[in-house]
Amino acid sequence: MQKITSLAKKLANDLTKKPGLAHLTLQQGEMFGWDHTACTITYRVDEPHAIAYLLHECGHALLGHAEYKRDIELLPMERAAWDEALVLAAQYTLAIDTDLIEDALDTYR
Numbered sequence: 001m002q003k004i005t006s007l008a009k010k011l012a013n014d015l016t017k018k019p020g021l022a023h024l025t026l027q028q029g030e031m032f033g034w035d036h037t038a039c040t041i042t043y044r045v046d047e048p049h050a051i052a053y054l055l056h057e058c059g060h061a062l063l064g065h066a067e068y069k070r071d072i073e074l075l076p077m078e079r080a081a082w083d084e085a086l087v088l089a090a091q092y093t094l095a096i097d098t099d100l101i102e103d104a105l106d107t108y109r
Contacts, residue, residue, distance in 0.1 A: 004050045007092065008043060011058055021061060026054075034060035036067075052085065052096045056104075059084030075108045 005028075012026045021039065029042035032053040041061055043054045059081035068074050082101045089096045 004043065004045050004054065007051060007094075008054060010092070011054070011088075015058060015061065018062065020064060024061060032057050034065065036061075036065065049097075049100055051094060052089075052100055055085035055088045055094070055096065056081050058088055062088075075105070078105055078108050 008026045008028075012024065015021050016024050023039045024041070025039065026041045026043065028045055030044065031042060032044060032047070033042045034040075034057045035042070039061075041054070041057045043057065044050060047053060060077070062084050063077075063080055065077050065081065068077060082096075082105065085101075086096055088094075
């Protein structure tokens with residue numbers, strides 16, 4: 001739990017320096033999510049893969065993901081957010097299991 005909380009603080013500090021994310025907030029909650037209207041990432045601390053999912057939601061934020069009109073648009077957005085999560089993981093010397101990514105993407109396929 002301490003590791004995810006520490007990472008969330010680092011991410012909040014670093015990401016708010018990015019264009020368009022100055023008002024970004026990261027907050028603990030019941031589920032993982034990116035709310036583009038509130039510029040808020042919500043994360044759970046009790047999830048075994050919390051770091052991967054948090055980085056994934058940061059990926060959505062960094063890519064400026066907002067609404068989608070058709071379900072067919074969602075899978076490419078999810079893939080792109082996972083790709084961005086892998087980049088973030090490398091920057092913070094973390095690793096994300098690619099099987100976890102594929103399992104997550106399977107829920108949209």
